[in-house]
Amino acid sequence: MSPLAISVLVAVCVFTGAVLAMHAARALPSQHLSAEARDVIKLAMALVATLVALVLGLLIATAKGTFDAQTGATRQLSSNVLLLDQVLAGYGPETEHSRAALRQAVARTIERMWPEDGSPPSILPPHDTGSPMLDYYNEVANLEPQSDAQRALKARALQIMTDLAQTRFQMYVQENSGLPPPFLIVVVFWLVILFAGYGLIAPRNVTVVVVLLACTLSVSGAVFLILELADPLDGLVRLSSLPLRQAYAQLGR
Numbered sequence: 001m002s003p004l005a006i007s008v009l010v011a012v013c014v015f016t017g018a019v020l021a022m023h024a025a026r027a028l029p030s031q032h033l034s035a036e037a038r039d040v041i042k043l044a045m046a047l048v049a050t051l052v053a054l055v056l057g058l059l060i061a062t063a064k065g066t067f068d069a070q071t072g073a074t075r076q077l078s079s080n081v082l083l084l085d086q087v088l089a090g091y092g093p094e095t096e097h098s099r100a101a102l103r104q105a106v107a108r109t110i111e112r113m114w115p116e117d118g119s120p121p122s123i124l125p126p127h128d129t130g131s132p133m134l135d136y137y138n139e140v141a142n143l144e145p146q147s148d149a150q151r152a153l154k155a156r157a158l159q160i161m162t163d164l165a166q167t168r169f170q171m172y173v174q175e176n177s178g179l180p181p182p183f184l185i186v187v188v189f190w191l192v193i194l195f196a197g198y199g200l201i202a203p204r205n206v207t208v209v210v211v212l213l214a215c216t217l218s219v220s221g222a223v224f225l226i227l228e229l230a231d232p233l234d235g236l237v238r239l240s241s242l243p244l245r246q247a248y249a250q251l252g253r
Helices: 003-027 035-091 093-113 132-141 148-173 181-201 206-230 242-250
Strands: none
Touching: 003 181, 003 206, 035 093, 035 148, 035 181, 035 206, 035 242, 093 132, 093 242, 132 148, 181 206
């Protein structure tokens, strides 16, 4: 289920709980909503509201951290690709085939992470045997330097390729770091309880209903933001392909 569909479902559940509580308040005996009972309800709602605020804030911060980490990894990957191409170019004409393999690897990475055919985006697994990355790694490792400068450039190229592999692995392991369903269910349960409490003690008029609806949309929007940020490759809020596409355009020059 998409983040938008989940957030809409959360909004429906929370707002329905508030409306049902407002109707249930009419059927309750008057002593159940006395001044003392209202004070207890307010204290209970304050406790739940504090829990919800802390958890939603923590989840948003965690999801934003995941998104920022993937964004930083994409930029690091792009800069390392450009640097590797320049190092191989400085080595000499022996690396022309390796540079072509590097260009193919970047093109495949862009195709997998930002597909144009409507297929689900993904990051190429580090152990994928079909990756052209393996080809040029072996080619660079088998280069036979003829001078100190070429030996230094070969060592530098191997180090950059190691950094590329590390960055790619980091992006792969962080790819599916979404919100666990039990966690989401507990948060939604707290929200339903909280808004049901509001509905019990709220006066029944259009203004109150509109305010409760606005608050419901706000918390469901927070859930939507968490789910979107936790999956940087898909959805409305996603990683930008611009850094890697810019690096790809400069390869081979």
